[in-house]
Amino acid sequence: MTNHDLTETDVNRRRFLAGAGAVGAAALAGCTGDETDDGDAQSSIGQIGSGREGRGLPGGTPISEMPDLSGELTVYSGRNEFLVGPLVEYIDEQYPDLDLTVRYASSTDHVNAILNEGEGSPADVFYSVNAGSLGALASEGRTQAVPDDVAELVREEFRTDQWIGTSGRARTVPYDSGEYDAEDVPSDIMAFPEEFDGDLAWAPSYGSCQAFVTAMRILEGDEATLEWLEAVVASGATAYNNEFRVCEEIADGSVDAGFTNHYYIQRVLDGSPDATIDTGFTEGDAGAVFNVAGAAVVDTAADATLAGNFVRHLLSAEAQDYFARSTFEYPLIPDVEPIGDLPTIDELDVPDVDLTELSDLEATVDLMREAGVDV
Numbered sequence: 001m002t003n004h005d006l007t008e009t010d011v012n013r014r015r016f017l018a019g020a021g022a023v024g025a026a027a028l029a030g031c032t033g034d035e036t037d038d039g040d041a042q043s044s045i046g047q048i049g050s051g052r053e054g055r056g057l058p059g060g061t062p063i064s065e066m067p068d069l070s071g072e073l074t075v076y077s078g079r080n081e082f083l084v085g086p087l088v089e090y091i092d093e094q095y096p097d098l099d100l101t102v103r104y105a106s107s108t109d110h111v112n113a114i115l116n117e118g119e120g121s122p123a124d125v126f127y128s129v130n131a132g133s134l135g136a137l138a139s140e141g142r143t144q145a146v147p148d149d150v151a152e153l154v155r156e157e158f159r160t161d162q163w164i165g166t167s168g169r170a171r172t173v174p175y176d177s178g179e180y181d182a183e184d185v186p187s188d189i190m191a192f193p194e195e196f197d198g199d200l201a202w203a204p205s206y207g208s209c210q211a212f213v214t215a216m217r218i219l220e221g222d223e224a225t226l227e228w229l230e231a232v233v234a235s236g237a238t239a240y241n242n243e244f245r246v247c248e249e250i251a252d253g254s255v256d257a258g259f260t261n262h263y264y265i266q267r268v269l270d271g272s273p274d275a276t277i278d279t280g281f282t283e284g285d286a287g288a289v290f291n292v293a294g295a296a297v298v299d300t301a302a303d304a305t306l307a308g309n310f311v312r313h314l315l316s317a318e319a320q321d322y323f324a325r326s327t328f329e330y331p332l333i334p335d336v337e338p339i340g341d342l343p344t345i346d347e348l349d350v351p352d353v354d355l356t357e358l359s360d361l362e363a364t365v366d367l368m369r370e371a372g373v374d375v
Contacts, residue, residue: 001092001100059335060317061153063094067309070097072302075310076114077127078107079293084127087322091313107133114142114298124301125310127166129293130211132359134163139356143296147308153315154332158292160356165292166314167323168330170348171212173287174247174265175257178276185257185280189287190220190228193235198256200237201246204368205375208243208261208291211358213368216286218353222367229371239374244268251275259287263328266340270328279342283349290350291358292332 069091077084081104092100105113107128114121114137126143128134137143143162151159158165175185179198186195193200203209216225240246243260247268250258257280265279282288295314301307313319320331330338330345337344368375 001089001102060315060320060333062317063091063313063319066312066316068097069095069306069309069313071306072099072101073124073306073310074101074103074122075125075127076110076123076298077102077104078110078129078133079127080104080129083327086326087314087319090318090322091310111137111140114300115140117300119300121298121300123298124303124307125295126298127293127295127314128163130207130359131163131165131292131294131355132211132357134294134296135160135356136359137296137298138162142299144299144301144304146297146311147305150308150312150315153312158332159294163294163296164311164315165294165332166311166319167327168290168292168332168345169208170262170281170330170350171208171215171287171289171291172260172262172265173257173280173282174250174260174277175280176250176253176255176276177278178253179256182278182280187281187283189216189259189282189285190224192228192259193231193237196257200232200235201240201249201255201258202232202237203240203243203246203260204373205239205241206243207361209259210361210364210368210375211291212259212286212289214358214361214364215289215351215353217364217367218357219286219351222363226367226371229368229373233372247277251277262330262342266328266342269340281343281348284351286351286353288349288351289353289358290330290345290348291355293329 075088088102092098107130110126111133114123114126126134126137138160145161146159146164151164154164158168173185176198186192213225213229216228238249238255240249244264244267246258246260247264249255251268251272253276262279265277268275268277295311297304297307297311315333317336320333320336323329324331324336324339328339365375
């Protein structure tokens with residue numbers, strides 16, 4: 001497999017999967033146009049497909065029962081190499097006749113690159129950290145239909161005919177469980193901060209936070225969202241540059257609650273099982289949005305069947321279990337459960353929001369600045 005960085009220069013192939021090697025820590029980078037919160041410190045995960053302590057072998061369709069991958073394939077990955085590189089490498093190693101090239105950059109950069117490259121784009125698969133970027137590429141007519149037998153692996157709300165989700169993340173309210181009980185945390189995101197008496201934290205410059213505010217604009221309108229933002233600012237909420245830091249500060253007792261994706265809480269608990277942090281969920285509002293990472297077959301794919309089968313491998317038993325136990329995301333096939341004491345997807349009260357609309361952040365950033373948020 002060939003990896004490329006932002007300048008598309010070759011880098012040395014790395015062996016991530018020997019023994020029980022740990023996944024490296026990736027630098028966090030929040031931005032206004034892209035969800036790049038794909039990397040944080042990871043724990044040792046062992047061999048892919050081997051299960052996790054206290055967790056059996058993964059369910060679903062194993063790679064051994066999927067179509068072989070052979071030929072040349074170029075993947076534009078908007079997911080961080082340190083996070084998904086081990087999985088991509090593992091898939092590559094199963095097929096000696098697969099010539100796989102992976103280019104890593106932000107999802108937004110990849111969308112722009114594919115559009116600029118036009119019909120000459122070498123991209124076969126676009127692997128995105130969020131649904132918004134997938135929708136943006138599809139809206140430009142630069143994707144082709146997901147094969148029916150691949151699409152049927154994932155429930156309808158997490159796919160369209162042009163792209164498919166591969167793992168998911170829920171918005172949550174992490175809180176200090178040493179100071180608060182679950183009933184102390186409002187189940188309505190609009191009740192913050194007035195109905196919560198603790199100190200709040202958030203990461204307003206982070207892509208996922210801005211997508212959350214975008215969802216609030218869609219569901220509640222700009223006026224109500226502006227009032228909510230102004231109230232959060234007036235409450236003195238502490239701003240950090242990423243949501244993992246928010247959860248670390250809650251676990252350390254520096255702040256009482258915050259607004260983050262669910263997996264940051266799980267990552268804190270994985271490193272410190274006795275940490276006093278727990279997961280609060282709001283109901284049917286912007287605080288309960290469920291977003292997905294996913295993939296699409298690019299319209300320039302030289303071998304659409306090969307590209308579609310690579311996407312299928314991201315939904316294999318091994319891949320879905322990897323997402324659950326390494327990245328702490330929600331698997332999207334029904335046979336693999338999330339790690340930790342989390343509700344299932346069906347138990348979440350998720351609002352009805354078109355995920356592709358969450359990529360339109362310009363108006364959101366303007367509104368946040370109007371409210372006095374430093375972004």
